[in-house]
Amino acid sequence: MQNLIKELNQELKRLQQKYATGFNIEIVYRPTDVAFRPRITCPDGKRLVVNGEWKKNRIFIYNNEDPIHTLHHEFVEKFLLEHLVDGYVILSNMWQNVFRTLMYRDQEEQIEILARLEDEEYFKIKQEKKR
Numbered sequence: 001m002q003n004l005i006k007e008l009n010q011e012l013k014r015l016q017q018k019y020a021t022g023f024n025i026e027i028v029y030r031p032t033d034v035a036f037r038p039r040i041t042c043p044d045g046k047r048l049v050v051n052g053e054w055k056k057n058r059i060f061i062y063n064n065e066d067p068i069h070t071l072h073h074e075f076v077e078k079f080l081l082e083h084l085v086d087g088y089v090i091l092s093n094m095w096q097n098v099f100r101t102l103m104y105r106d107q108e109e110q111i112e113i114l115a116r117l118e119d120e121e122y123f124k125i126k127q128e129k130k131r
Contacts, residue, residue, distance in 0.1 A: 005027070022078065025059060027058070029061050031067075038062070051070045
């Protein structure tokens with residue numbers, strides 16, 4: 001097991017050098033039977049067994065069949081999420097701002113229509129009181 005942990009750490013260093021990121025990462029190798037591994041719920045409601053996961057700056061590897069692959073998967077996932085999600089967040093915020101701007105404009109138009117109707121009613125009432 002010590003040899004495997006050493007190999008995992010060497011592979012982590014290789015990945016860090018290759019991608020120039022993730023230098024504060026630590027590997028925690030905890031081979032766990034499938035029945036006792038954590039599970040995640042997918043957007044479609046399916047529950048999946050986890051082979052590895054991130055907790056703060058640690059990669060927990062539960063898979064004892066192919067831990068190197070699990071390391072690769074978790075490292076690449078974190079790398080992509082850190083670098084690609086920002087684009088999705090920016091795009092999402094941009095669309096949200098466009099939508100808010102359009103809705104605000106529509107809202108103001110509707111409010112102005114109602115305000116003018118109230119103005120008309122006010123002036124009618126005022127003229128009727130003068131008579």
